[in-house]
Amino acid sequence: MRRHLNLIRVFLKINLQMAMAYRTDTFVNILVNMMWLGWELLSLSIIFGNTQALAGWEFGDLIVLLGVFRIVNMLMFIMIWPATEKFNTSVRDGSFDYVLLQPVNSLFVVSFSRLTIWRLWDLVLALVLILSGLSISGGNILWQNFMAFLALAFSGIIIIYSLWVVLIALTFWFTKFDNNVTILHALMDAGRYPVMVYPFWLQLIVTFIIPIAVATTVPVQALHGSLSVLQVLMYLGVGAASFVVAVLFWRVGVRKYSGASS
């Protein structure tokens, strides 16, 4: 565990140095990011200029949801997209050999070695959004609901991470499958709004197949207290189970990997 934390520190340092080498780009990226945040807030204010509630959710709730969505999205940009790109190339040209040769868990190296570090900035924005959303909604939040919110947000992220592991592990069988995360990427935006707004078939997709709603809508529902204890436990169980399944799937996949050049 200690060794892994140390490695994460080293990875962070290397990637920070890479970001600093392209300072202007990093700065421009942050500007672009702020611009899109401005647009997201404007679009919400346009929606709520025309209605009081969206599927029963009010303005403050949507701001909290936007904050949660931004955390999930941040995780994608920091880790998932860059790691996928590197991983797909490494399976195709055989450089994945070097990952396997290292005396650390291969999934760990694949997940953490390439990080788009400046995106961590999003975490601050997201927390500001969540807190201001809560203060707009007013009313007291029960501490047990808040704890359920944190737990479900974490487990939702684990579920999406597990799905990602399964998707990229498929590349071990189908080397040419380098569109492996497009479907995840494409459906991300569905996390911006409460899932109840969508038509039934789209709800099914973003809840059960590509479960983005489980990491965005569901935690905010818990914050409202609209989930029963049983439901909360069920979602947490699904989170833990999906992680185990993903790790097992990864192991089988790695055994399938045969190298590209040897």
Added chain:
Amino acid sequence: MLKIYKNFWLVNWAEQWQYRANLLMYLFYWLVSPIIYLAVWTSIANSKGDVKGYTANDFITYYLLLLVVDQITSNIVIHILADKIMDGAISSEIIKPVHPVLTSTLVYNVAFKALNFIGFLPIWVALNFLFKPNYAAITWQNILLAVPFLIAGFAISFLISAVITSVAFWTTRVYSIHEFYFALVVLFSGQFVPLTLMPEMIQSIARYLPFQLMIYFPIELLLGRLAPGEILHGVGLAVFWFTFAVVAFKIVWKRGLKQYSAVGA
């Protein structure tokens, strides 16, 4: 000249056909946010009856037509051209006796659209079954009237993107600049919501910008919601911005070529 275009077409079509699986993925990616907006606004319209006169069916037809109109008027110039300028690959096209952007890039973009349409059509039909729009407002006259506007919308968006991509002759940060441009499109084109539902201030600016010609204007024209005066305003807008874009592109391209240092040569 026609023969040149025909040959460019044959080459580019064959090249695109190789990547048809990628195209489908791209298509899927592009479809999601209009469908999300459709869902959000129909849900609001259903709960209130209408939103400033827009019923649920109005929103459904708006976004389903948006998919078609955006297919036609959008462009991928930056993805075709920017890297070629930055890594020097454009050199071999510049020495040809025809304009690289108005032949190679243009035909590539049109071939991309044509292939996209093949994948898009069945999906669009399926979406129509799912959302059951009522297209009673569309007449043949409206469709005929919209055709020149759709062509103008594509021409203008293509040329403006070509101008922005040409900035790559000076700087490598052309993708970030393009992102700012894209934000203007989102704000002023009617992509998020029909412009009449945007804040007053945005509407009054959007009225004079080219972006509504790419989305909002053709859709409203198809749905027969524009008064003759507004259509005339659209004609003026299209003529002005087309002329502007042509002139701007000529100047920027000429200066850019002088600036160009052919990396790698």
